[in-house]
Amino acid sequence: MRIVVDANVPAAETCFGPLGEVVRVSGREIDADTVRDADALVVRSITRVDEALVAGSRLRFVGTCTIGTDHVDQAALAARDIGFASAPGCNAEAVVDYVLTSLATLAERQGFSLLERTVGIVGVGNVGGRLRARLEAMGIACLACDPPRAEAEGDDGFHELDALIDACDVLCLHTPLVRDGRHATRHLLDARRIAELAPGTVVLNAGRGDCLDGQALRSRLSGQGDITALLDVWEHEPGIDAALCDLAAIATPHIAGHSRDGKLRGTHAIYQALTQRFGLPARLTLADLSPAPPLASLTLDGGLSLEEALRLCMRAVYDVRRDHDALHRESRRQGMAVGFDDCRANYPLRREFSTLAVELRPAAEALAAPLAAAGFRVAQVD
Ligand SMILES: NC(=O)C1=CN([C@@H]2O[C@H](COP(=O)(O)OP(=O)(O)OC[C@H]3O[C@@H](n4cnc5c(N)ncnc54)[C@H](O)[C@@H]3O)[C@@H](O)[C@H]2O)C=CC1
Numbered sequence: 001m002r003i004v005v006d007a008n009v010p011a012a013e014t015c016f017g018p019l020g021e022v023v024r025v026s027g028r029e030i031d032a033d034t035v036r037d038a039d040a041l042v043v044r045s046i047t048r049v050d051e052a053l054v055a056g057s058r059l060r061f062v063g064t065c066t067i068g069t070d071h072v073d074q075a076a077l078a079a080r081d082i083g084f085a086s087a088p089g090c091n092a093e094a095v096v097d098y099v100l101t102s103l104a105t106l107a108e109r110q111g112f113s114l115l116e117r118t119v120g121i122v123g124v125g126n127v128g129g130r131l132r133a134r135l136e137a138m139g140i141a142c143l144a145c146d147p148p149r150a151e152a153e154g155d156d157g158f159h160e161l162d163a164l165i166d167a168c169d170v171l172c173l174h175t176p177l178v179r180d181g182r183h184a185t186r187h188l189l190d191a192r193r194i195a196e197l198a199p200g201t202v203v204l205n206a207g208r209g210d211c212l213d214g215q216a217l218r219s220r221l222s223g224q225g226d227i228t229a230l231l232d233v234w235e236h237e238p239g240i241d242a243a244l245c246d247l248a249a250i251a252t253p254h255i256a257g258h259s260r261d262g263k264l265r266g267t268h269a270i271y272q273a274l275t276q277r278f279g280l281p282a283r284l285t286l287a288d289l290s291p292a293p294p295l296a297s298l299t300l301d302g303g304l305s306l307e308e309a310l311r312l313c314m315r316a317v318y319d320v321r322r323d324h325d326a327l328h329r330e331s332r333r334q335g336m337a338v339g340f341d342d343c344r345a346n347y348p349l350r351r352e353f354s355t356l357a358v359e360l361r362p363a364a365e366a367l368a369a370p371l372a373a374a375g376f377r378v379a380q381v382d
Pocket residue numbers: 067068069088089091092095122123124125126127128129145146147148149174175176177178183184185188206207208232233254255256257258
C-alpha cells in the first residue's frame with residue numbers, strides 16, 4: 001500500500017510505516033500527480049481535497065488529522081467510494097489553552113482582571129464547550145451562542161449572537177467554516193456586527209479566518225482603534241493581510257491547536273480509521289506515541305496572587321507571545337506567506353496544560369481549585 005502523508009503530520013512513519021510505503025509531501029504541494037498511485041492520503045488543513053485531486057487516482061481512503069473539514073469535498077469522495085475520516089476534538093484542549101493564555105496575556109498588558117470579564121462563546125462544540133467548562137470552573141461568566149445546538153436541544157442556555165455582542169466583554173469565535181445554509185458562518189462577524197461592538201471589546205478568532213470579515217475588522221482597528229483583536233486564523237492564509245496582522249494585539253499563524261498532544265491525537269485517530277478501512281489490525285495505542293513532557297511539575301509556595309499563579313503556570317507550559325513574535329519576525333524576514341507557513345512547519349514543541357503537575361505547598365492551597373479549573377493537574381505537598 002502507498003500512503004501519501006503531509007510532511008507536517010508527526011509520527012507518520014511510526015504509525016503508517018508498518019502498513020505500507022509512506023511518501024511525505026508538503027501539504028501545499030500535494031496534487032493529482034502526487035496521489036495518482038496512492039491508496040491512502042493523510043492530510044492536515046492546508047490541502048484542498050476535491051474532485052480534481054482524486055479523479056485520476058486509485059485512492060480508497062482520505063484522512064485529515066484535524067478537527068476542521070472545510071478543505072475536504074466529502075461528497076466528491078463519497079461519490080467515488082473513497083473512505084473519509086477526520087479527527088474530531090483532537091486538538092480542542094490545545095485551542096482552549098491558547099485562548100486562556102492569550103486572554104491572560106492581554107489582561108496583564110491592558111491591566112484588567114480576566115476573572116471579572118464576561119466571555120461570549122460562539123460555536124459551543126468540542127472547543128467552545130471545553131472552553132466554557134474551564135472558564136466557568138474558574139468563576140468567569142460565559143454566554144453561549146450556537147444556533148444549530150439550540151435548534152436541536154432547545155434554547156435554554158443559548159443566546160443570539162447579537163445578544164452576546166451587547167453583553168460580553170470578550171467574544172471568542174470557535175465555529176467551523178460553513179459556506180451555505182441557514183447556519184452559514186462565512187463572515188458571521190460581518191461589518192455590521194463589527195461596527196456594533198462596544199468600545200473595549202476583545203474579539204478572538206480561533207475558528208476559521210473566513211468566519212470574520214477581516215477588512216471590516218481592520219477598518220475598525222485602524223479607525224476608531226477602540227477594540228482589541230486576538231487572531232489565530234485569517235482570510236487568505238498563508239498570504240494574510242499584513243496590516244491586520246500588525247493591528248492585532250496577538251497575531252499567530254493558525255497554531256492554536258498545535259500542541260504535540262493534539263497533533264498526535266490527530267495522527268492516531270487517522271491511523272485507526274485507515275486500518276479499519278483496509279481491514280488491518282491497529283496495534284499502536286496513543287500512549288505509544290506520546291513522549292514525556294520536558295517540564296513535568298513545578299511547586300508553588302505562598303506569595304502569588306491567583307492571576308500571577310495562573311499566568312506563571314500557563315507560561316511554563318505555553319507562552320503565546322513566542323508565536324506572536326515568530327509570525328512578525330518571519331513575515332518580515334521571508335515575506336508573509338512564506339513566513340506564515342515556516343512558523344507552522346517549524347513549530348516548536350508545545351505540550352498541553354494537563355501535562356503539568358502543579359504541586360502546592362500549604363501556603364498556596366487556595367490556588368488548588370482555580371488551577372485545576374484552568375486545566376493543570378494539582379497536588380498538595382508539605
Ligand atoms: N485555530 C486552530 O488551530 C483550530 C481551529 N479549529 C476550528 O474550530 C472549529 C470548531 O471546532 P470544534 O469545536 O472541535 O468543532 P465542533 O464541530 O465540535 O463544534 C462546532 C460548533 O459550532 C456550532 N456552529 C455551527 N454553525 C454555527 C453558527 N452559525 N453559529 C454558532 N455556532 C455554530 C456547531 O453547532 C457546533 O456546536 C473547527 O471546525 C475548526 O474550523 C479547530 C481546531 C484547531
